Amino acid sequence: MEMFNYYLKLSLRNLSRNRLFFSLMITTLAVGVGVFLANIAIIKSMSADPLPHKSDKVFNISLNIWPNANPSPELLPIMRYDDAMHILKNEVATHTMVHYQTQVYTREVGAASVTSYQAKVRATTPGFFPLTSAPFAYGGVWQGDHAKQVVIGDSLNQQIFGGGNSVGKLIEVDGKPLEIVGVLKPWHLKPLFYHPGHRQAFSATDDLFAPIETALDNEWAINVQSLSTERINSVSDNRGKNAFFIHAFVQLDSQAQINEMKNYLENYSQMRKDGGDFLRETDNRLLDVNQWLELNKVVDKQMLAFGLATSLFLAVCIFNASSLLLARYHSARFETGLRRAVGARISDIFYQGLVESTLVGIFCAILALVFGWLFLQLSLSLFPKLENTSDIDGSLIAIGIAIALATSFISMIYPLLKACHAQLSTTLK
Amino acid sequence: MNIKALLKSLRLRKFATGLLLLQLSLTIGLMVNTVILTTSAIDKLNNPLGFDVENLIVVDHIPTSGAFRDPSYFRSIAEQDLAKISALDGVVSASHYNQLPIQRGGWNGNLQAADFPDDGVLEKYLRYVPQFYASANALENLGVEIIRGRALNASDDITKDYYTPGKRDDIEQNIVLTESVAKAVFPNKPALGELTNNGRVVGIAKDFSITPGHPGNAKYYGMFGNFLFSQPDREQHYIVRVEPGQLAHVKAQLADTILSVQAERDILRVQSMADRLSQFYSKDTGLASLFGILSLLMVGVTVVSSFAHAHFHVTQQRKFIGIRRALGARKQDIMIYVFSENWLMSLLSSILGIGAAVALNIGLSQVITIDKPDILLYCLSVLVIFVSGSLATWLPAYKTTKISPVIATRTL
Numbered sequence: 001m002e003m004f005n006y007y008l009k010l011s012l013r014n015l016s017r018n019r020l021f022f023s024l025m026i027t028t029l030a031v032g033v034g035v036f037l038a039n040i041a042i043i044k045s046m047s048a049d050p051l052p053h054k055s056d057k058v059f060n061i062s063l064n065i066w067p068n069a070n071p072s073p074e075l076l077p078i079m080r081y082d083d084a085m086h087i088l089k090n091e092v093a094t095h096t097m098v099h100y101q102t103q104v105y106t107r108e109v110g111a112a113s114v115t116s117y118q119a120k121v122r123a124t125t126p127g128f129f130p131l132t133s134a135p136f137a138y139g140g141v142w143q144g145d146h147a148k149q150v151v152i153g154d155s156l157n158q159q160i161f162g163g164g165n166s167v168g169k170l171i172e173v174d175g176k177p178l179e180i181v182g183v184l185k186p187w188h189l190k191p192l193f194y195h196p197g198h199r200q201a202f203s204a205t206d207d208l209f210a211p212i213e214t215a216l217d218n219e220w221a222i223n224v225q226s227l228s229t230e231r232i233n234s235v236s237d238n239r240g241k242n243a244f245f246i247h248a249f250v251q252l253d254s255q256a257q258i259n260e261m262k263n264y265l266e267n268y269s270q271m272r273k274d275g276g277d278f279l280r281e282t283d284n285r286l287l288d289v290n291q292w293l294e295l296n297k298v299v300d301k302q303m304l305a306f307g308l309a310t311s312l313f314l315a316v317c318i319f320n321a322s323s324l325l326l327a328r329y330h331s332a333r334f335e336t337g338l339r340r341a342v343g344a345r346i347s348d349i350f351y352q353g354l355v356e357s358t359l360v361g362i363f364c365a366i367l368a369l370v371f372g373w374l375f376l377q378l379s380l381s382l383f384p385k386l387e388n389t390s391d392i393d394g395s396l397i398a399i400g401i402a403i404a405l406a407t408s409f410i411s412m413i414y415p416l417l418k419a420c421h422a423q424l425s426t427t428l429k
Numbered sequence: 430m431n432i433k434a435l436l437k438s439l440r441l442r443k444f445a446t447g448l449l450l451l452q453l454s455l456t457i458g459l460m461v462n463t464v465i466l467t468t469s470a471i472d473k474l475n476n477p478l479g480f481d482v483e484n485l486i487v488v489d490h491i492p493t494s495g496a497f498r499d500p501s502y503f504r505s506i507a508e509q510d511l512a513k514i515s516a517l518d519g520v521v522s523a524s525h526y527n528q529l530p531i532q533r534g535g536w537n538g539n540l541q542a543a544d545f546p547d548d549g550v551l552e553k554y555l556r557y558v559p560q561f562y563a564s565a566n567a568l569e570n571l572g573v574e575i576i577r578g579r580a581l582n583a584s585d586d587i588t589k590d591y592y593t594p595g596k597r598d599d600i601e602q603n604i605v606l607t608e609s610v611a612k613a614v615f616p617n618k619p620a621l622g623e624l625t626n627n628g629r630v631v632g633i634a635k636d637f638s639i640t641p642g643h644p645g646n647a648k649y650y651g652m653f654g655n656f657l658f659s660q661p662d663r664e665q666h667y668i669v670r671v672e673p674g675q676l677a678h679v680k681a682q683l684a685d686t687i688l689s690v691q692a693e694r695d696i697l698r699v700q701s702m703a704d705r706l707s708q709f710y711s712k713d714t715g716l717a718s719l720f721g722i723l724s725l726l727m728v729g730v731t732v733v734s735s736f737a738h739a740h741f742h743v744t745q746q747r748k749f750i751g752i753r754r755a756l757g758a759r760k761q762d763i764m765i766y767v768f769s770e771n772w773l774m775s776l777l778s779s780i781l782g783i784g785a786a787v788a789l790n791i792g793l794s795q796v797i798t799i800d801k802p803d804i805l806l807y808c809l810s811v812l813v814i815f816v817s818g819s820l821a822t823w824l825p826a827y828k829t830t831k832i833s834p835v836i837a838t839r840t841l
Contacts, residue, residue, distance in 0.1 A: 309789075320448075383711070
């Protein structure tokens with residue numbers, strides 16, 4: 001410990017004696033680490049597991065049924081109302097939910113103000129909540145498929161009622177009252193695995209959750225993706241028609257359930273084929289959450305490309321630091337030689353260099369976190385749509401510190417070894 | 430200049446030289462690809478779109494009241510909106526649209542000849558032809574010319590029939606197709622007068638960019654009908670064409686004008702079509718900017734390294750330079766000697782830089798669409814490296830000329 005303190009003092013003295021040199025070296029290394037870290041912050045958040053405790057048990061269902069001849073082999077992530085209703089009837093899955101996305105303007109019934117609030121709506125089934133682990137603050141789910149009841153998210157609850165327990169209160173949509181039966185806690189789900197397509201993977205969770213039948217009864221439009229092969233006269237007319245607009249997910253906790261569900265879907269496809277539909281060449285698909293997110297390419301390609309460039313930049317910064325350190329050790333070779341001459345072993349020189357590299361790494365880490373934050377803000381200003389994708393959390397800071405220490409060590413290792421193995425006689429001469 | 434001696438001198442500092450060579454070549458590689466991304470983004474923004482982008486304003490809004498679920502109310506408000514907007518000073522015309530040009534996704538459908546066989550396989554992009562339901566003057570409002578047949582007019586409006594019970598199934602609408610999609614649907618005969626699964630073709634419009642992300646002529650595919658789709662849960666769009674120079678003046682009044690007709694609307698966006706175009710390509714321009722910033726930083730780091738390398742070398746070789754001075758070398762000879770070492774490094778790195786540029790281009794092409802490097806961009810990057818390297822070497826080179834020949838005798 002005594003030696004460590006001595007080395008630390010020595011390193012600090014070295015750093016302060018060569019202020020310009022070390023500030024140049026630390027700054028370039030910190031810029032490299034900072035830029036790399038900002039990129040990692042975005043990519044890490046984009047590739048996060050939204051349901052870490054059960055992402056391998058929650059599956060998206062894509063069916064291979066199509067109403068017309070010669071369908072392309074590519075599966076659609078959406079299905080018809082009848083298909084979704086059949087999937088809901090299964091007795092295999094632990095939880096099943098189907099949904100589509102819509103949007104309404106809503107306000108409290110009898111509110112003095114005429115202001116209506118925009119609400120992103122998930123028209124779904126009760127299985128949505130246990131399957132997605134949506135956290136209830138108050139109340140619970142609606143009773144009945146056509147119930148005029150809804151669950152609201154925390155932000156809508158704050159907007160309309162200023163927060164608190166709003167269970168039992170009424171809101172209106174298009175002048176029709178709906179009773180609030182549940183209020184969710186603040187809920188952040190990144191990526192939004194149950195609807196990652198159409199540039200929505202990093203959107204906030206929904207404001208309002210309503211029974212799918214109620215949404216259809218009220219003609220709440222499908223506002224993201226829908227596809228039909230026949231004329232649809234109204235939103236509720238989608239029932240029973242060849243209109244594809246519903247997403248389906250199931251929770252399957254065991255391999256036996258997975259196998260049973262595959263059979264269930266296969267039997268359904270065959271039944272529809274016998275009824276006159278056509279099957280694509282591809283089989284029905286069950287993808288767990290992470291496979292599903294990968295298929296939807298939630299990690300931004302531009303950020304991956306930039307990741308490649310920032311890695312190169314980091315390498316260049318390490319080369320630069322290493323090159324500077326080589327020069328520094330070379331110019332300090334007399335001092336090193338003198339220390340060796342008065343009894344210091346090679347291992348002592350190496351140990352002292354290690355302490356110096358750690359010290360440089362610490363300064364670099366502090367500066368890298370600042371540069372990283374600045375560069376992240378710059379990236380977000382150039383890519384406003386990525387605003388919700390980056391989180392600077394404890395793990396990211398730890399990663400930043402680790403990278404800074406590692407790069408500092410990598411930069412120093414060759415120059416240090418070179419300094420340690422310099423011929424004593426040559427130096428002293 | 431003795432190249433052999435220079436190479437020998439560099440070999441004596443293998444590690445430092447190798448690191449600098451790697452840095453320089455990676456910098457060339459990054460710069461080449463940055464310029465490719467930047468020029469590609471600029472090209473996309475400057476590509477002629479075929480319509481009057483500069484004088485158009487887009488308004489996106491959505492009703493907040495249930496009253497709009499009545500199609501006749503919806504229509505009446507839209508007509509009043511357009512009449513009031515058209516009366517504003519500086520406005521040339523205004524139209525409603527179910528979707529906008531310069532888009533991804535959108536309202537698409539298959540477009541085929543009415544006699545297309547049931548089991549026929551339609552070309553991919555004919556299965557997703559953007560279907561515009563808009564005012565009769567929608568194309569004229571955009572500044573798009575009708576090149577054959579006629580433009581849509583009031584008699585083509587199917588809105589009333591569409592919302593009259595029992596009449597919807599009997600509608601045969603008149604449509605205008607863009608030139609490219611007309612040729613794709615009817616490759617062997619003129620499309621004018623022909624019947625498609627979406628109506629009869631009464632006019633052919635000059636191609637204009639509707640879906641810029643689609644390849645080839647598919648970006649021009651579009652079908653126009655005269656219809657006001659009453660769907661109050663979806664965004665409604667108005668496009669306002671203004672006289673040159675009036676954009677800002679009109680834009681400032683649009684939200685209030687619309688809300689003065691009926692206040693229960695949420696005006697989501699009022700933006701110029703040029704801004705919409707910039708936003709459409711914001712990812713491309715954003716990435717090019719990030720690469721640009723990174724390239725600048727990389728050049729900066731490389732300048733520091735070049736400086737350190739030259740400085741280190743000069744410090745190491747003070748004695749030898751002194752001897753050379755004592756043997757008769759002039760100041761400029763010494764200066765050129767230091768510079769020539771940097772130039773040699775730049776030359777070697779420019780050769781390695783070809784590999785770095787190509788490798789990075791291949792790496793990037795795995796995740797994004799990027800053009801191939803070309804010789805001009807490469808030469809430009811090499812020039813930057815030569816100039817920045819020379820500037821970084823200037824100070825150590827200048828200091829070298831100050832080394833006195835006496836040094837040679839002092840250390841002997």
